[in-house]
Amino acid sequence: MTLVQLRGGPGPDRFDVSLPGGIHAIVGARDPWATEIVEALAGLCRPRWLEVRIDGRHPYREPELRRSIGSLLPREEPGEAPTVGASMYPLFGLRGAARSPTDALADFGLGAWVGRRTSSLSPLERRSVALAVALSLPAPSLLALHEPLVAGLERGQVVAALSRHAARGVPVVVVLSSGGDAVELGAQRWGLTEGRIFPAEGLPSVEVACFRIEADDARALAGALSSEAGVTHVAWDAARLPGHLSVQGTDPPTVALAVLRSAHRAGLGIRSIVRERPPRAEPRGPS
Amino acid sequence: MRALSAAARLALFRLRGPSLVLPVVVAALAVIGIATLERAEAPGRAADYTLFGVVFGWTLPLLAYVMTGRVLGSGRLDHALVPVSRAGGNRRAAAAGLLGVTGASVALASALLAVVGVLVARGRLDADSIRDALLSASIAALGGATYVAWFGLGSLFGRSGGGRAACLIVDWILGTGHTFAAVAWPRAHLVSLIGGEPVLGFSSPESAMALYLLAAAYLGLTLVRLPR
Numbered sequence: 351m352t353l354v355q356l357r358g359g360p361g362p363d364r365f366d367v368s369l370p371g372g373i374h375a376i377v378g379a380r381d382p383w384a385t386e387i388v389e390a391l392a393g394l395c396r397p398r399w400l401e402v403r404i405d406g407r408h409p410y411r412e413p414e415l416r417r418s419i420g421s422l423l424p425r426e427e428p429g430e431a432p433t434v435g436a437s438m439y440p441l442f443g444l445r446g447a448a449r450s451p452t453d454a455l456a457d458f459g460l461g462a463w464v465g466r467r468t469s470s471l472s473p474l475e476r477r478s479v480a481l482a483v484a485l486s487l488p489a490p491s492l493l494a495l496h497e498p499l500v501a502g503l504e505r506g507q508v509v510a511a512l513s514r515h516a517a518r519g520v521p522v523v524v525v526l527s528s529g530g531d532a533v534e535l536g537a538q539r540w541g542l543t544e545g546r547i548f549p550a551e552g553l554p555s556v557e558v559a560c561f562r563i564e565a566d567d568a569r570a571l572a573g574a575l576s577s578e579a580g581v582t583h584v585a586w587d588a589a590r591l592p593g594h595l596s597v598q599g600t601d602p603p604t605v606a607l608a609v610l611r612s613a614h615r616a617g618l619g620i621r622s623i624v625r626e627r628p629p630r631a632e633p634r635g636p637s
Numbered sequence: 638m639r640a641l642s643a644a645a646r647l648a649l650f651r652l653r654g655p656s657l658v659l660p661v662v663v664a665a666l667a668v669i670g671i672a673t674l675e676r677a678e679a680p681g682r683a684a685d686y687t688l689f690g691v692v693f694g695w696t697l698p699l700l701a702y703v704m705t706g707r708v709l710g711s712g713r714l715d716h717a718l719v720p721v722s723r724a725g726g727n728r729r730a731a732a733a734g735l736l737g738v739t740g741a742s743v744a745l746a747s748a749l750l751a752v753v754g755v756l757v758a759r760g761r762l763d764a765d766s767i768r769d770a771l772l773s774a775s776i777a778a779l780g781g782a783t784y785v786a787w788f789g790l791g792s793l794f795g796r797s798g799g800g801r802a803a804c805l806i807v808d809w810i811l812g813t814g815h816t817f818a819a820v821a822w823p824r825a826h827l828v829s830l831i832g833g834e835p836v837l838g839f840s841s842p843e844s845a846m847a848l849y850l851l852a853a854a855y856l857g858l859t860l861v862r863l864p865r
Contacts, residue, residue: 394719396864411864413640417725430650430720440643441724 351519352491354391358400360545367540367547371519373512375532377550378542379497379525385424387542388525391494392421399545404492415491417445420484422495426476428468434479435464447488454486455479458503478502485511493522499531505582509535530599534582559602563595563609564621571595571620574612580604596626640726644734647720651708652742660703661746664696668750672757683758688773688831692754697777698824700750701743701784702805705792708739713798714789715863729860736789736856740782747781748774773831776845780827783848784808786855787823793862823851 354369360383378384389395390402393409393416402409409415429437438451447454452464460482463475471479481501484493485508493515499505512535516522525542526532532539539550565571572586572595583598599605606623613620671691675683709717714732721731751773759766787804794800812824815834819825825836826844836844 392723394723413722413725413727413865415725416722421723427720430647440639440646441720444639444643444721444724444726 352405352521354492354521354523355403356387356391356400356547357403358397360397360399363546365547369521369523369538371516371521373516373522373524373535373537374540375535375537376523376525376540376542376547377527377529377532379424379527381542381544383545384496384525384542387545387547388421388423388494388496388523391492391523392416392419392423394421409492418487418489418491420487420490420493420495422477422481422484422498422501424496425473426480428471428476429479430468432467433464434466434468434471437468438464438479438483441483445487447486449486449488451483455482457486458482458507474502481508485515489518490515490520493520493524495523496525497527498524499526499534505534530582534598559599559605560626561597561605561609562622562624562626563597564593564623565595565613566593566619566621568593568595570616571609571613571618574616574618575608578608578612580608593621638730640721640728640730641734641737643721643724643726644718644731645738648708648735648738648742651710652704652739657704657707660700661749664700664746664750665753667691667696668754669757672754676758676760680760683760684755684769685832687754687758688751689828689833692751692773692777693780693824693827693831696750697747697780697827698784698805698808700746701781702788702801704743704746705739705785705788705801708735709789709792709798709801711798712792713795714792714859716798717792727865728863729865732789732860732863733856736785736859739789740785740852743781743785744778745781747777751777776827776830779845779848779852780823783823783852783855786852786859790855790859790862793859820847821851823848826851 351371356365356367359365386395386397387400390397390400391409396410404415407415409419431437435451442451452461455461455463460478463479478501481495481498481503484495498508498512512522524535524537529539541548541550563571568586569588572584575581575584575597580599580601581597585596597605597609599608609620609623668687668691672683672687675686679686715728718728718731718735722728752770755770755773756762756766787808788801791800791804792798808822808824811818812822815825815829815836817837819836826848829835829839829844830841839847
């Protein structure tokens with residue numbers, strides 16, 4: 351199993367953090383040092399205040415190690431070739447990837463983008479491409495991702511891909527602004543303030559709003575809720591509790607409004623909405 | 638080799654477009670304008686004055702500076718290599734590819750400026766003019782490539798590669814002499830090669846060799862200083 355070590359700190363308070371395989375959420379994406387942390391993990395820079403080692407090796411100095419690191423930066427630059435595919439092929443060649451850029455993008459429903467002009471991609475679409483590339487690495491030694499759940503790819507697919515890598519013992523380090531996203535990922539939580547990474551005990555607890563809904567047609571309501579941005583999780587068990595849905599999100603009014611809006615839009619009746627105690631998320635790690 | 642070719646492609650992509658054509662056109666117009674004026678003032682020495690002044694004195698180093706900046710995105714060399722290094726490319730090989738293509742492009746543009754300068758200043762297309770133009774073009778090409786290596790090294794210094802501007806200033810200040818202080822800068826040897834005062838009494842072949850050695854040294858230092 352790979353072990354990532356982060357040591358240092360821009361101020362007098364130093365930290366020494368070891369991250370084994372599994373999902374680690376560093377909550378504090380808006381911290382001014384967050385970008386530099388992700389770049390240092392990817393081996394793109396070597397800040398004086400931060401030492402990064404992956405199994406004792408320095409990603410900044412070792413191209414062989416960087417080849418197996420998937421990364422997503424807050425701001426992805428446009429690809430430097432006329433088309434998205436043309437910008438990706440030489441870089442896939444460098445990584446010695448067995449899969450083509452088309453396959454990597456097609457996994458996330460972006461296969462048609464291969465022929466698009468790089469200049470036509472919006473900043474969000476550039477992040478989508480970068481995340482698809484990072485998640486397509488067959489055997490990464492590390493995934494260092496800035497806000498992967500808001501990079502334009504389908505959340506469920508991203509969560510599943512991250513969990514798959516984590517289950518294989520890959521350290522997945524995600525920098526997030528939302529503690530709720532960390533809970534959704536079932537991640538080991540860390541805090542980030544002014545460049546200092548600290549264990550989750552120092553963080554305010556994250557509220558997860560959980561509602562049990564009794565509806566005329568639970569399946570149809572689940573479908574309607576899937577497109578709601580404020581809803582992070584929908585569960586429906588037709589065998590045990592027919593007609594009931596479990597819906598989660600990080601903001602209670604937003605979740606409740608999303609349920610009502612979806613039911614109204616789909617023309618479905620709701621018999622009851624009950625706030626429930628949220629299930630306790632276990633940190634996700636290698637199985 | 639993959640990192641080198643990927644970086645060479647990057648350089649070619651970054652060198653495309655009107656923002657690059659504009660400086661070359663402006664430089665060519667400046668050379669044509671000054672050469673025309675020189676010919677009107679002193680027809681016998683117009684080519685010399687044009688080469689010493691506008692071609693080798695101003696446009697060649699400035700064009701190399703602008704084109705290098707264009708390829709490096711006005712930042713540090715290692716930052717400019719991020720697309721390749723992020724995919725696991727060796728930065729040293731990538732830098733060689735990036736600076737190699739930039740050096741070749743600047744050499745070509747510099748040679749063109751020298752040819753234009755000589756032919757316009759002489760105002761005729763005879764064997765002497767062509768010979769002079771070709772000789773000046775070869776010197777300009779060597780000078781352009783050397784400047785790119787020099788600015789590449791400078792781009793490793795400073796948070797945003799500000800060392801590149803310092804390199805330009807150092808060359809302008811120290812390279813104008815012909816004493817020991819001038820020996821390490823391209824300008825002094827270029828001036829010597831086009832008929833100026835020799836640096837430390839170097840002959841023309843020795844100055845040409847000095848330029849080759851300087852380019853190799855700048856590039857070598859750049860690659861040594863870059864992490865893999």
